[in-house]
C-alpha cells in the first residue's frame with residue numbers, strides 16, 4: 482500500500498528498531514511507496530512512511546532492493562557532497578564513502594553481504610542514516 486511521506490523531523494530524528502522476519506508487509510508498503518515516488522526519490526527508509534524499523538529500499542536501475550537491518554561493515558574513500566531528501570527542504574552538505582560493504586537481511590530474512598560503489602552506495606548510506614535518526 483502506498484503511504485504518505487513523513488516530514489516530522491522530531492519523529493525522523495528517532496532511532497529505528499531492528500526489523501524481524503515477520504516485517505514483510507512493511508517491506509511491501511515501503512517498496513510500493515518508493516515506486517510511487519520514483520521520479521523524485523531514489524531511496525527510502527521505513528521511518529519515512531511512519532514505521533520505526535530498520536528497513537530501507539533503494540532504487541537500483543529498474544528494480545527497488547529492500548534491505549532489512551543493513552549495516553556498513555567496511556567503507557573507504559570519503560568525499561564531500563550535497564544531498565536532498567523527500568522529508569526535508571533544500572540540500573545539505575555531507576560526507577559519504579565511495580565504496581561500502583553492507584551486511585543485511587533480504588525480505589526472506591536470509592543473510593546477505595554485498596559491496597556497493599558510487600551513487601548506489603551513497604543512497605544506501607543516506608537511508609541507513611535515516612534508520613539511526615540522522616537527517617543528512
Ligand SMILES: CSCC[C@H](NC=O)C(=O)O
Pocket residue numbers: 521522523524525526564565566567568603604607608611
Ligand atoms: C543521495 S541519497 C538521497 C535519498 C533521498 N531519499 C530519502 O531518503 C532522495 O532524494 O531520494
